[in-house]
Amino acid sequence: MENVLEVRNLTKSYSEFTLADVTFSLPKGCIKGVIGPNGAGKTTAIKIIMNQIRANSGEVEVFGLNYRKDEKAIKNRIGYVGEEQYFYLNKSVGWTGRFVAQYYERWDENRFDNLLMQFRISRSKKTRELSKGMKVKLAFALALAHDPDLLILDEPTSGLDPVIRRELLDLLKDICQEQGKSVLISSHITDDLVRIADYVTFMHEGRIILESEKDDLLSNWKRIHFRRSVLPPEVVATLSHVEDHMFGSSGITKDFRALKDNLAEAIAREDVKVENVNLDDILITFVKGA
Amino acid sequence: MLGILKKDFFLYVLMFLLFVPLEVMSVYKDRLSWGSTVSFASQMMIAVLLPVVGSESREYLTSGYRFLKSLPVTDREIVQAKHALPLGFVALWVTYQYVLLGLVPASEKFLLLSRGYVVVMANVCLLVSAGILYAACRFGMGRFTKFSAMGLPVLIGVAIVLVNEGLLRWFRRVPTAQGLDALAGLASWFSLVVLCCAGLGLYWLIVRASVKAKAAREE
Numbered sequence: 001m002e003n004v005l006e007v008r009n010l011t012k013s014y015s016e017f018t019l020a021d022v023t024f025s026l027p028k029g030c031i032k033g034v035i036g037p038n039g040a041g042k043t044t045a046i047k048i049i050m051n052q053i054r055a056n057s058g059e060v061e062v063f064g065l066n067y068r069k070d071e072k073a074i075k076n077r078i079g080y081v082g083e084e085q086y087f088y089l090n091k092s093v094g095w096t097g098r099f100v101a102q103y104y105e106r107w108d109e110n111r112f113d114n115l116l117m118q119f120r121i122s123r124s125k126k127t128r129e130l131s132k133g134m135k136v137k138l139a140f141a142l143a144l145a146h147d148p149d150l151l152i153l154d155e156p157t158s159g160l161d162p163v164i165r166r167e168l169l170d171l172l173k174d175i176c177q178e179q180g181k182s183v184l185i186s187s188h189i190t191d192d193l194v195r196i197a198d199y200v201t202f203m204h205e206g207r208i209i210l211e212s213e214k215d216d217l218l219s220n221w222k223r224i225h226f227r228r229s230v231l232p233p234e235v236v237a238t239l240s241h242v243e244d245h246m247f248g249s250s251g252i253t254k255d256f257r258a259l260k261d262n263l264a265e266a267i268a269r270e271d272v273k274v275e276n277v278n279l280d281d282i283l284i285t286f287v288k289g290a
Numbered sequence: 291m292l293g294i295l296k297k298d299f300f301l302y303v304l305m306f307l308l309f310v311p312l313e314v315m316s317v318y319k320d321r322l323s324w325g326s327t328v329s330f331a332s333q334m335m336i337a338v339l340l341p342v343v344g345s346e347s348r349e350y351l352t353s354g355y356r357f358l359k360s361l362p363v364t365d366r367e368i369v370q371a372k373h374a375l376p377l378g379f380v381a382l383w384v385t386y387q388y389v390l391l392g393l394v395p396a397s398e399k400f401l402l403l404s405r406g407y408v409v410v411m412a413n414v415c416l417l418v419s420a421g422i423l424y425a426a427c428r429f430g431m432g433r434f435t436k437f438s439a440m441g442l443p444v445l446i447g448v449a450i451v452l453v454n455e456g457l458l459r460w461f462r463r464v465p466t467a468q469g470l471d472a473l474a475g476l477a478s479w480f481s482l483v484v485l486c487c488a489g490l491g492l493y494w495l496i497v498r499a500s501v502k503a504k505a506a507r508e509e
Binding site (some may be wrong): 050051052053054071072073074075076080082086087088089090099100102103104 | 363
């Protein structure tokens with residue numbers, strides 16, 4: 001499958017943080033979620049991908065192009081919503097739209113109008129009068145009005161109420177499904193990514209610690225509830241975060257498919273129970289284990 | 291680039307429109323004099339430098355550059371747009387003052403000296419603008435915000451008043467007829483063109499340095 005984004009061996013050092021050897025790609029038409037705790041390096045990686053900061057080393061290729069030669073061509077095809085929304089605060093929404101429109105070759109004024117209507121944002125309102133949620137919606141409207149091939153979203157839903165979050169995520173999903181657009185979205189709200197992502201990349205302390213298809217990950221990572229007398233020690237040894245409780249023990253397996261046959265009888269006898277884990281559990285497993 | 295030009299254009303136009311009637315009234319009332327020539331150039335300095343500082347402070351206070359970096363616009367275009375307006379308005383001021391000097395009757399020597407003075411001050415104005423913009427690209431306005439918001443305009447105003455005052459005193463006291471002739475001799479069209487080219491050349495070099503500084507700086 002063709003990749004719209006390829007990131008190779010990115011490193012960026014600050015006095016108290018280093019982004020180390022980050023490599024990943026985003027296939028066309030897919031949504032990739034980047035998950036990590038605060039300070040994991042998600043925003044730094046995205047800022048490098050947006051050419052807002054320079055990496056110490058490594059390469060970023062977007063649509064097969066690089067920023068050294070083709071910054072405008074690349075950004076013309078990207079819709080970006082950052083962690084914080086920056087607009088000229090003393091200007092109106094309409095002015096902001098007209099200002100941004102001058103820079104995009106495929107700007108569609110009708111689409112922008114429709115998005116403003118859908119988000120219930122008045123053109124005449126000053127951007128400083130918008131609430132945080134409305135600013136994010138305006139950023140989405142600006143990012144989508146030029147029909148981008150790739151959306152790059154850095155924690156776009158953090159701080160938003162659940163209704164607006166759901167509304168924006170549904171919009172994103174529709175855009176990808178109906179128009180084949182690609183999305184790179186970072187978030188520490190893993191529920192958001194479970195809803196929309198095809199691939200997930202886990203980051204921690206400036207490194208990628210896991211990258212996988214979301215469905216594959218969720219079907220392979222399971223929480224096992226067991227009694228120690230039932231499960232052989234060599235199987236227990238393969239589990240992470242084993243905890244002993246009053247009525248037994250539990251642990252997380254990263255490879256349920258490999259264990260499934262061994263556990264089939266115990267599961268049938270209900271001596272072992274298997275529970276789905278969510279992306280939070282996986283993240284915590286890595287963060288605590290690190 | 292056009293978007294950035296349009297956005298900042300208003301500030302420059304406002305200052306131009308504010309000072310032009312003052313000049314016209316001054317010439318209408320007192321005719322041309324050394325005082326009016328010095329005053330023209332000072333007004334040009336104020337009318338160009340204040341918008342330079344104002345637009346940079348505004349970009350900083352509204353995180354404008356961060357906004358621009360998310361759009362398909364390169365550092366080069368941003369820097370060029372920011373430098374194009376002072377250049378354009380200094381040219382406008384010089385043209386306007388030359389027209390005014392041509393319309394009001396005065397001695398040939400006075401006109402030569404006035405034209406020369408206007409060109410020298412236009413160069414100074416351009417280079418100070420470029421210096422401010424370079425500093426903003428290299429260090430960011432954050433470091434200068436309080437200073438730039440209040441201190442710099444006051445400093446520029448005080449400096450201009452002091453220079454004016456000094457020049458006017460000098461004109462009243464020192465120059466003999468021979469001295470003025472010698473000065474007027476320096477202010478030939480050829481030397482003015484050379485001076486303009488040198489100023490523009492320096493300006494272009496500072497623009498290039500600003501592009502590099504902007505590209506190296508993380509907002």
